[in-house]
Amino acid sequence: MAKPIESRRANQRRRTRKDLLAAAGRLLKAGKTPGMDEVAAEAMVSRATAYRYFPRVEALLVEAPLDGAVPGAEEVFKDETETDPEVRVDMAEAALHEMVYRNEAQLRVMLAASLERTSKGPAEDGIPVRQNRRAGLIDAALAPARKRFTPATYERLAAALAVLFGTESMIVFSDVLGVDPKTARKVKSWATRALVRAALEESKARR
Amino acid sequence: MAKPIESRRANQRRRTRKDLLAAAGRLLKAGKTPGMDEVAAEAMVSRATAYRYFPRVEALLVEAPLDGAVPGAEEVFKDETETDPEVRVDMAEAALHEMVYRNEAQLRVMLAASLERTSKGPAEDGIPVRQNRRAGLIDAALAPARKRFTPATYERLAAALAVLFGTESMIVFSDVLGVDPKTARKVKSWATRALVRAALEESKARR
DNA sequence: ATCGTAATGAGACGATTGTCTCACGTCAAT
DNA sequence: ATTGACGTGAGACAATCGTCTCATTACGAT
Incomplete structure (x- = not known):
């Protein structure tokens, strides 16, 4: 069954990743410097899963969306x-x-x-x-x-x-x-x- | 015994503090990002003492002397x-x-x-x-x-x-x-x- | 030289961080 | 429905960080 190897379950993965980034953005906006625990909790995801998507908290925080559109x-x-x-x-x-x-x-x-x-x-x-x-x-x-x-x-x-x-x-x-x-x-x-x-x-x- | 409260044993304290800063400077110059352990060891002082002088590593690193005199x-x-x-x-x-x-x-x-x-x-x-x-x-x-x-x-x-x-x-x-x-x-x-x-x-x- | 006290050393402790393993669930093709 | 593969949850684990306690050292006044 010729499966598109690059996206076997890609939707699910994209969704969790997006949820994590959104959660991080929310916490940062609230003035916190969250740990991986907090971001995972906010995203309603286990800590282990969060680490599966980002090797460290910083990598997650750096990619978090900024509040409002960045002026282009x-x-x-x-x-x-x-x-x-x-x-x-x-x-x-x-x-x-x-x-x-x-x-x-x-x-x-x-x-x-x-x-x-x-x-x-x-x-x-x-x-x-x-x-x-x-x-x-x-x-x-x-x-x-x-x-x-x-x-x-x-x-x-x-x-x-x-x-x-x-x-x-x-x-x-x-x-x-x-x-x-x-x-x-x-x-x-x-x-x-x-x-x-x-x-x-x-x-x-x-x- | 009217002791000058502000400086009962001030020399000793100044010396340890200076040694800690100097040690931090040496390690930084070597390209490291030392922890409190390493700085304390380099200064030949116990970790506990280091923490008595600086509440965290960052506070110590920030005050560390730079290589050569900072142009005054x-x-x-x-x-x-x-x-x-x-x-x-x-x-x-x-x-x-x-x-x-x-x-x-x-x-x-x-x-x-x-x-x-x-x-x-x-x-x-x-x-x-x-x-x-x-x-x-x-x-x-x-x-x-x-x-x-x-x-x-x-x-x-x-x-x-x-x-x-x-x-x-x-x-x-x-x-x-x-x-x-x-x-x-x-x-x-x-x-x-x-x-x-x-x-x-x-x-x-x-x- | 003695003595009180401040500075220090050694180590236990809890909290946090990132890694790893194993079991469970869930999606999708058959 | 069954099956296999993949994502996930739960928790153990070592490493690190900063705090705290208590015994020991050594300064400095007498």
Whole structure:
């Protein structure tokens, strides 16, 4: 009976896997840092089964869905007519900022997990790599004005913005500087716009 | 016997504490992520004693000394006659950049440790969440020109620079962008100078 | 040198984490 | 309905982490 080997009972497996991820997402959203026990209980699944799907808690937490949709480039600039890169980049940052602080606990766990991975054993594959949501957003924000930048300047600007944009800057603001989200947003907005302006100036001068 | 209550046997205590931190530093430098057992053994101290000084391993690792002196403000600007804030800030970044990449492995562990701490137990005070080495450097770099900045602008600039300066930006460059140290340095140098310039302009306009 | 007390060492203890085994149930083809 | 294969549950197990107790060591004032 020619069975599709890859999916003999795939539905059942996909369902439990999805339930586990959803359960993890719920607990993380509630502000907890759940152990495998708690996630399994929340998913109404035995602990052993949970370990069958994810080798460790971190691997599960890292893949857990974020609260609300992560702002995608298409979403943010859907019906946008604005073409000024300074404004658009700031919009992108605002969207990411909101998402980052809404999912602070989970993003902390995810960052920690990625650091453990790189610092501990030799590269283990199978565990999802760090995802990069910001590059796309930055490119989309700068797209309409891309021709106004020198290639080299564009690269530098994009990289600098990536430093300001993500989870890591949130860590700096919260843990190192002890600054509240609102102030953090202002600082990032200011810096973001200043950098875009500087890059534009520089590119104009070298034209 | 009027004993100075705060220091009855303070020397001994300071010594053990220092030994523990030094031992942790040595193990981290060797690329390990030591447990309390290992640190205690390395310091030739019992595990119980180690726990008497640090409530958990993370608290110990976070305070561990880095390889070579962390560039202090006095050190970097010792015989410096330069007063241009743009140049001085860039010098500070260069010094920190070198230190960060030299201690990459250890700083990763320390960052991970600090993230674990903040995400797990309820807010415990007294234990530093994170040490802040960069604020002093930034202040020192900007000191000669401090009067040229509006207070509000100064705050924003200092915070933005803090985001660009530390371990976290190294993580972004390495793990997210996949950029080598040299290029990272160039990006940070460019962004740093652009921000200082922007802050100066802005302050001049509002004078 | 003696003595009280703080610092330490040794180890037991419970909680948690991830692994493993074995028995049970459940899906799907016959 | 029967059968075989696969997913699952229950629990034992070692390893690790942080806490706690109690005996011992050694500092420092007298």
